[in-house]
Amino acid sequence: MKFRIxxxxxxxxxxACTGSTVTSVDKHGGNVYALPAEVVxxxxxxxxxxxxxxxxxxxGSTTYPSYSGEVMWGAIDTDTITAAAKPAIGRKxxxxxxxxxxxxxxxxxxxxxxxxxxxxxxxxxxxxxxxLTGTGTAFVKFK
Amino acid sequence: xxxxxxRLFLPLSAILFAGLSFxxxxxxxxxxxxxxxxxxTTKESAVARxxxxxxxxxxxxxxxxxxxxxxxxxxxxxxxxxxxxxxxYLYTIIMNDGASVAIAIERPDLAIGHCAALEQDGKHINLxxxxxxxxxxxxxxxxxxxxxxxxxxxxxxxxxxxxxxSSQAIDQALHDMRAYCD
Numbered sequence: 001m002k003f004r005i006x007x008x009x010x011x012x013x014x015x016a017c018t019g020s021t022v023t024s025v026d027k028h029g030g031n032v033y034a035l036p037a038e039v040v041x042x043x044x045x046x047x048x049x050x051x052x053x054x055x056x057x058x059x060g061s062t063t064y065p066s067y068s069g070e071v072m073w074g075a076i077d078t079d080t081i082t083a084a085a086k087p088a089i090g091r092k093x094x095x096x097x098x099x100x101x102x103x104x105x106x107x108x109x110x111x112x113x114x115x116x117x118x119x120x121x122x123x124x125x126x127x128x129x130x131x132l133t134g135t136g137t138a139f140v141k142f143k
Numbered sequence: 144x145x146x147x148x149x150r151l152f153l154p155l156s157a158i159l160f161a162g163l164s165f166x167x168x169x170x171x172x173x174x175x176x177x178x179x180x181x182x183x184t185t186k187e188s189a190v191a192r193x194x195x196x197x198x199x200x201x202x203x204x205x206x207x208x209x210x211x212x213x214x215x216x217x218x219x220x221x222x223x224x225x226x227x228x229x230x231x232y233l234y235t236i237i238m239n240d241g242a243s244v245a246i247a248i249e250r251p252d253l254a255i256g257h258c259a260a261l262e263q264d265g266k267h268i269n270l271x272x273x274x275x276x277x278x279x280x281x282x283x284x285x286x287x288x289x290x291x292x293x294x295x296x297x298x299x300x301x302x303x304x305x306x307x308x309s310s311q312a313i314d315q316a317l318h319d320m321r322a323y324c325d
Contacts, residue, residue, distance in 0.1 A: 036307030
C-alpha cells in the first residue's frame, strides 16, 4: 500500500514536470554571434545573475559555456533555468562562414509560472547584449 | 656598416611610428534630426527602397559591400543570405539641415517627434534617441564632441569584446557597450 502511494505521488510529480526552451534560432533562421567563448561566458553570468543570485548559479557540465540556477513558485515547486551559448556556424553576407554562438535559455521543472517568464527575461537580456556587440551573422548550423 | 644601418633604421622607424600613430580609426560623425514617419517593413523592402540600413542588419551588409547598398543585387543577396523574416522599422527623419533621410533599423523604440542622432562610424550606421535640445537649435561644439566621444567609446568596447581578454577587461567592455552603444 505504501509503495502504491509513493508510486502514485511520483507519477503525479513527474507528470507535472514540463520543459521549454527560448532560443534565437528557429526554422526561419536566426543570428549567430561571432564572439570569443570567454565573452559569451560573462554575458551568460550577467544575464543569469539579473534573475538568480550569482552564488546560486552553477556552471554546466557541457563543453560550451552554460549556467544553471533554480527559481521557485510557492514553497515546493521549482524550475531549473539553464542558459547556454551553443557553438554554431554563421554566415556573413559575402558567404564567409564564421564560428560563433547561439544563445538558448531552457527551463525544466514544476514551476512554469515562474520559470517561463524568467527564462524569457534572461533570453531577452542575452539577445539585447548580443545585438549591441554588432557581431551577428546568419545562422547556418550548430557545430 | 653598422653606423650606416643605424642611420637608415632610425629615420625609417620614426616614419613607421608616425604612420602608425596617425593612421586613426574610421571617422565618426553625428547628425541630428526629428522623426517624422515610421513604417514597419522588412529588410528586403527597405533595401529595395534604397533606405539606409542601420544597426545589426546594416553591419551585416556593410561589412561586405563597403556601404554600397541599393538596387536589385543587394536586395537579392540580403534576401538569399540573411534568412528569416525579421521586421525592421523604417524611420523617416528630417535632419537639422532640412534633408530627409530614410533609415531602416531593428530598434522599435523611436516615435514621431523624437529627436534622434544618426551616427556614422566608418561604414556602420546607428540611430538612437537623444535629447530634443539637439533638434531645437544648431548643436554646439561641446554637444557634438560629447556624442562623438560616446560613439568612440562604443567602438572601443565592441573592439575589446571581439577579441576577448581578461574577465576584468570583458566586464568593463560589456559595461561600456551597454552604456554607450544602446
